[in-house]
Amino acid sequence: MDNQHSVARLRAWLMAIRPQTLPAGASPVIVGVGLAIHDGVFAVGPAVAALLGALFLQIGSNFTNDYYDAIRGADTEDREGFQRVTQSGLISPKRVQGAIYVSFSLAALVGIYLVYIGGVPIIAVGLLSILAGFAYTGGPYPFGYHGLGDLFVFIFFGLVAVTGTYYVQAVSTVATVGPIPISIPAGTVPVAAVVASLPAAALSTNILVVNNIRDLETDRETGKRTLAVKIGYQWSRIEYTALLALSYLVPLVFAVCWQSVFPLTPLLTTPLAWRLWMTIREETTGEALNPALERTGKLLLAFSFLFAFGLATPSLI
Template sequence: MNDTATEISRRKAWLMAARPHTLPAAAAPVIVGVGFALHEGLFAPLPALAALVGAALIQVGTNFANDYYDAVKGVDTDERTGFTRVTQSGLISPSKVKQAMYGTFLLAIVVGVYLVYVGGLPILVIGLASVVSGIAYAGGPFPLGSNGLGDLFVFVFFGVIAVMGTFYVQAAQILAAPFSIGIPGGTVTMHAFLASLPVAAISTNILVVNNIRDLKNDRKAGKRTLAVLIGYRASRGEYVGMLALAYLVPVYFATTEAFGVGVLLPLLTIPYAAMVARTVLTKTSGEALNPALEQTGKLLAAYSVCFALGMVA
């Protein structure tokens, strides 16, 4: 193999490790947070852009952490039916993946310095908690993903906190002085929390599909995901329940005086959601659920764009 082919293979391996198909989970909460900020008249472009970059870095850093820790702990084996993991397969050495994990989280912290300047102490706490949790998802003495807490982690950090945090830094830029110690008025609202729930729900469903696909292998490896703990039937019920939550929120918003009927725009994605759900409810193989995993990510992206546009409209 010549040097050029080797370099291309190396780039492809790193792309596999970064898992770009998961980036909708990073972009979606920022899109919704920006849409809500526009609705409230509190849009601030620089904090929104920094939130997007920071969220993407935390997502990629978490992907590196999962790849590394699941390999060194023996969770990933040759029987795995999901996407190729570069550490377990030997494409990239464990030490290099670990270095990439820490380097990516360090970059996220650098971006976070600006957000802390804008949003103050609350953003410092949220940012550090996000980084620590990203590592603790698969690493540390009590890995969240291996002890039934992965779904809760995704719901909270990649949904609620990500959407509300995106809105918060924009609102703080306009309503508060730099580096405030407390929470400025108008930066944390009930509507912002409710707007975060659909993103939290569909982001969680990405993990649900992943864990249903890997249920048998995870059980053999001693990885106690929520799917392992509650089984196929309840996990599928979780998937449907999360979809129901996602589609009830815009319906509720449409009944309030603060939003118009445009907020119902996400309902246009229901047929696509139903198609993906049909696969999740009937299949267990990687051949069927790998596409469903990517499709759930696409659903998250489409829903979030529609939701943001609907709030602005």
């Protein structure tokens, strides 16, 4: 019985971590590494630390969402999404709350090393990322309950994550910059890093779009005013389509600017994107959209690996 109880408890914690969402944490780092390799500023230590920090932030955000959606009554028995451990009673609210603090503390611990490398800019980015992860569903004005969740994901799991990953590698290779720099040294956040961040930002946001389309009716009933609740099914599907289009436009921009076919490698994921789009434009049930949510995460990860490969390869051949 003890072994069965331990296995059940482990499964509950894995459910709370929500592994299907972790590509949103890892993918921006992968893209940032690919561009850093192309520009000759790749650094193993900062890259690994950026990955760990991003994953801890993602896990902490997942615990926060699980806890506060249950406390605020947004998670009900009618919810069609993946089972939530706080609402279902699999893990006590107190333990989930403790896991929130542990996850964000681990992210902050990794951040100490990144602050040594990246200085004051990383302090600002790190604190804002932790605050945003908590404020998504927690605090007096939760972003996710006021239609701002999509913007939060686009910024922090795309723009900030990719450019931040590139920055900590680039700044570590600048010989004239000592530990804990006060400002951002020239050339450590190029325009290319910002542009390269857009597919990760868009596809990470699309994970949330699928989630919110699936939960639109129950969110409306419980007073959770996600962007999908505010704009409805049709405009949410248009949002998903526009973000997909943005993702596939960026490799074309790099291919033209670099006069290279290698940045086009993410186009190999187009069949998966097409199948997902066909599902999103027609379905609203959890039975159809739960697999679509997982596949959107897989699309993000596959796209990011291929994009990183396409960015890095021209400098390696």
